[in-house]
Amino acid sequence: MTQGHLLGAADIRRIAAQEGISPTKKFGQNFVIDPGTVRKIVREAQIGANDHVMEVGPGLGSLTLAILETGATLTAVEIDPPLAERLPQTVEEFMPDAAARLRVVNMDALKVTPSNVPDFNDDARFTLVANLPYNVATPILLTLLERFNNLDAFLVMVQKEVAERLSATPGTKVYGTPSVKLAWYGEAHNVGNIGRNVFWPAPNVDSALVRFERYAADDPRNPQNxxxxxxxxxxxxxxxxxxxxxxxxxxxxxxxxxxxxxxxxxxxxxxxxxxxxxxxxxxxxxxxxxxx
CATH class of the missing domain: 1.10.8.100 (rRNA adenine dimethylase, C-terminal domain)
Incomplete structure (x- = not known):
């Protein structure tokens, strides 16, 4: 593990001010300002030094640093060019020993494929860990699962209502298309709620963590068989x-x-x-x- 300084509220606001960056509704940006929250996400994701991780929407790097702290290798996919350009500098400043384990891809996650982001092509398995924009969380998850057969687990922070839909069971009020389609690939569970005060700016909704594990190809529960x-x-x-x-x-x-x-x-x-x-x-x- 590489111990480093994780970003707090003062760090986030300083970096944003230096770069002239303001959170935008267009990209659903709410930056995490609490080190305890990102460490909880990484802990629930069960990643370690031998893992290769994809992060979607790294923003200013709060979760990025917590992932790198485990010793894992990370490919971060960021749609916003100024944020994508700034992220390596932030890692170099706060966790320089981890800089070589980070690659940043400036791209819309919905356009990521094994051909245009080949980082994971040689991996038997990889994990997605992300604080996903609320408005596109479900399409991103289903698209990546469809395109990357070796994406075998994810731990994402999403709007609480989205988390409930992703992990819902038949007959419940929130059970719907995302619930069933995700069940085609594996099992999802809500593993904790997150309050609004850990974000800047604070959203108008609560968040939750969803843990997903993909069925193995030979698993008798796998609908694809x-x-x-x-x-x-x-x-x-x-x-x-x-x-x-x-x-x-x-x-x-x-x-x-x-x-x-x-x-x-x-x-x-x-x-x-x-x-x-x-x-x-x-x-x-x-x-x-x-x-x-």
């Missing part, structure tokens, strides 16, 4: 939740024949919000077999 394509399953999920109050029969009448419900053992008078990922997979597989 059921012989049906992700695109087909996700299309059913989207259609089922497009009008939550409709029954499956009504929501899917144009795409799912009655026989498919019977073959999958699913009552068509149920609503999409009651189905598990395994049931969506079974229904998609039944449709595929009827088409064959």
């Amino acid at each position: 059921r012989g049906v394509e992700r695109e087909r399953v996700f299309a059913l999920i989207d259609a089922s939740f497009s009008q939550r109050r409709k029954t499956l029969h009504a929501a899917l009448k144009k795409t799912v024949p009655a026989q498919a419900f019977e073959n999958a053992g699913i009552d068509p008078t149920r609503r999409g919000e009651t189905l598990t990922i395994d049931e969506f997979v079974a229904l998609a597989k039944a449709c595929k077999e009827l088409e064959a």
Whole structure:
């Protein structure tokens, strides 16, 4: 481990003032000013010196320094050019021994692929650790999981309501499209709430931490082993939740024949919000077999 000085409120405001940086709503920027919070995130992420980590939206470097403090190697993806340019200087100032383990990529996380950010291509596994912008958290997570098969875990801080949706179970009020699609890849759990006072500027919402672990390829729980394509399953999920109050029969009448419900053992008078990922997979597989 590389012990260093983590950023507090005074450090954050000084760096921002020096660079003429102001948090913007456009990029959903709220900078963490509490060292205890970033250390908690890193602890929950269970990363160590042998890990390679992706951080999305490093901002002024609060979480970046806490990740580097573990000895891990880090690739930080930052959309805002001034912040991307400043980050290596901050690490050099506060944790110089860790500077060689940091690479900064100035890019929109939704555009990151194994070809344009090949840093992780030789890794059997890597972890995402991030304080994600509230407005794009779910698309970022699902996009990265789709594109990087070796992204096997993440620990993210997101808006509390987003965290509840990501980790929701069938039949609950907040269970929806993100809940089911994330369950295609693995298991997510809420591992703690974060107050507003650890940010600058303080947001109007509370935050929470979500821990996710991807199913291994040979895990019997892995829905991807059921012989049906992700695109087909996700299309059913989207259609089922497009009008939550409709029954499956009504929501899917144009795409799912009655026989498919019977073959999958699913009552068509149920609503999409009651189905598990395994049931969506079974229904998609039944449709595929009827088409064959």
